[in-house]
Structures are given as structure tokens and as C-alpha cells.
Amino acid sequence: MRLVGPIGQIGPISRIGSISRVTARMIPIGLLGGSFNPIHVGHLVVAEEARGRLGLERVLFVPARVSPHKLGKPLAPAEDRLRMVQLAIADNSAFEASDTELRRGEPSFSIDTVQQLREQSGGEWDIHFLVGADTLAELAAWHRVRELADMCKFVVFSRPEERGAEPGPSRAEGTPRPQDALDPLRAALRDDQVAAIAERRIEIPLIGVSSTDIRRRVREGRSIRYLVPEAVRRYIVAKGLYRQ
């Protein structure tokens, strides 16, 4: 695991006759943003599954700077959330933690993050922005989403609730079917952008765990073993996070 910093990779040197030139090779990179409050096995499975399915060279975990009052739920300090991400991914050389958003003083727009990562990579990253299907409805309202959709590839993954594989309450209450969930996007994005998002949808194995569930368990003194990597569990205990 590395913490992502400015990089300047170049593609392989090719020769055409006597002329040498550097060919640009776009590197497929996944980006998984979230509050990671805390990171759990659901996040790791999504990242690993996306890496394999999309042939990603790396997956960046980008903890978001969140306003505690806006979140309306207990929030661990940014440095603890980043540290837990680092601990969770330490054994996977394809995973990296990025403090891009945390370094900014304010909660930031995704387009700024993607822009910054593109600049850091010298424009060589083909960024696959991983978004949970639960976020899809909000995507239309994202800042400059049409431009963002041209700067990266949105990949929507279905979380357990959206898959409808289990007779869950959300489905019973009329949660839109996955294909209908794209409808709100049609007003904000071009038809070709919506079609590309529909094509790139991936399904992930059912991992019915959330950070909310982890925090509740800690508060209630219940076990979180195996729901988060052991190093993260120890960190939560040592730092006394989420006790109230």
C-alpha cells in the first residue's frame, strides 16, 4: 500500500524508423470515495471485485472530508479514517489510499478530485469512478456532472439492497429497479453518457455490512471481528472510536 502522491509515469518508448517517441498508455485506475467511517469488508470486496472485472491496475480509496453537522451521525476524525483505510489495504499492493480530499480544508466536489488526480498522473490515468447504485439517484445533482462524466468512467455497482436478490424491505417499499434508477440521470447527462453508465454496471457479491452497522455494534459492545480487517478492529479499540 502506498499513499498516492504526485507521479509522472510515462508510457513505453516506441521507435518508428529512426524516430523515438513516447507513447502514452492510459492506466486504468479505480476510484472509490466514501466517508470510510470506518472502512469495512464491504468496501474491500467492491474494490477487489471492480479491480478484477475491469482490469484495474490500482484502486484508490479516497476518504472524503465530511462536515460532521451535515452528516448527522458520529464521525471519526479525518486522520483516523485515513489511517484505518491504510491499515485495511496494507496487504494489497493494488490498493492505495489517497488523502487528496482530506488535504483540502473544505468538503470538495468530485470533479475537483478527479481533475487533481488526472493532473497528478500527467493525464495518464483512465479513471473509473466507482459509485454504489444507492448514490445513482444523487448523481444527477453532482456539481458539473456532465463534464465529470467526460473526464472519467462512472462504474455503478449494485449493493445488496439494490440487487433485489433478497426480499428486503426497501424493495417491498418500491425502490426503483436498477434500470429505472438511471432515469433521473437523463436530465443531467447526454444520452451517450447514460448509455455508457448502463453498460458498465457491475454486480458484486452480497456483503450486508455498513459503517452504520459497525458503529452501532461498537456502541453496543458487540463484536465487529471479521466485519472489518483485524488491524482496523484493533485501531478502533485502541483509539476508543465510536463508543458513543
Ligand code: ATP
Ligand atoms: P454509512 O453506513 O455510514 O452510510 P457506508 O457503509 O455506506 O457508510 P461509505 O463510506 O459511505 O460506507 O461508502 C463508500 C462507498 O462504498 C459507497 O459507494 C457505498 O455505496 C459503498 N459501500 C458501502 N458499503 C458497502 C457494501 N456492504 N457493499 C457494497 N458497497 C458498499
